[in-house]
Amino acid sequence: MSDFRTALAAASSGMQAQAARLRFVSENIANADTPGYRRKIVPFEALVEGGRPTGEVTLGRVILDRSELTAIYDPSHPLANQLGYYDGSNVDLVIELADAREAQRSYEANLKMFDQTRQMSRALLELLRR
Numbered sequence: 170m171s172d173f174r175t176a177l178a179a180a181s182s183g184m185q186a187q188a189a190r191l192r193f194v195s196e197n198i199a200n201a202d203t204p205g206y207r208r209k210i211v212p213f214e215a216l217v218e219g220g221r222p223t224g225e226v227t228l229g230r231v232i233l234d235r236s237e238l239t240a241i242y243d244p245s246h247p248l249a250n251q252l253g254y255y256d257g258s259n260v261d262l263v264i265e266l267a268d269a270r271e272a273q274r275s276y277e278a279n280l281k282m283f284d285q286t287r288q289m290s291r292a293l294l295e296l297l298r299r
Contacts, residue, residue, distance in 0.1 A: 173293075175224060176286040182225035183279035186213050189228055190272045197260050198269075204241075204248050206258035208234035208265075234259055 193209050200206040212229040215222050236259045244253030 173286055173290045177283060179224040179226075180279045180283035180286065182216065182227065184276055184283070186226045186228055187272045187276040187279065191269060191276075193231070194265050194269045194272065198262065198265050201258055201260040201262055201265075203258055204246075205238065205256050206260065207238070208236075208258070208260045210234055 190211055193211050197208050210232045212232065213226045214229045216225040216227050217223065238259050239257040240254045241257045242253050243249055243255065246255050248255040
């Protein structure tokens with residue numbers, strides 16, 4: 170039963186990590202037009218206990234994307250400099266949508282693994298009852 174617990178914990182942590190990733194992607198998309206906004210990236214880290222990997226993942230520290238901010242020409246904007254430019258965000262909606270799709274697919278894969286493990290444990294219990 171320990172292997173089932175390990176598999177369920179790994180799938181559960183994967184779903185939690187992908188849900189958090191989707192929250193950051195949503196935040197990036199919501200702030201795509203916010204001047205000076207830097208895209209947030211969240212890495213995953215393998216969870217280690219006693220020097221051995223557990224198969225689970227956890228979120229690392231949030232990283233701000235250091236790529237160039239887009240210069241937007243709008244002399245009437247309150248943040249515009251003397252030349253009429255202000256810093257936009259560095260959020261690329263195509264990348265964010267691809268990240269969202271990848272997170273969704275990974276979440277679904279972890280959910281499938283969770284469900285399969287649950288079904289296997291149920292079948293094992295049924296066999297043991299006979």
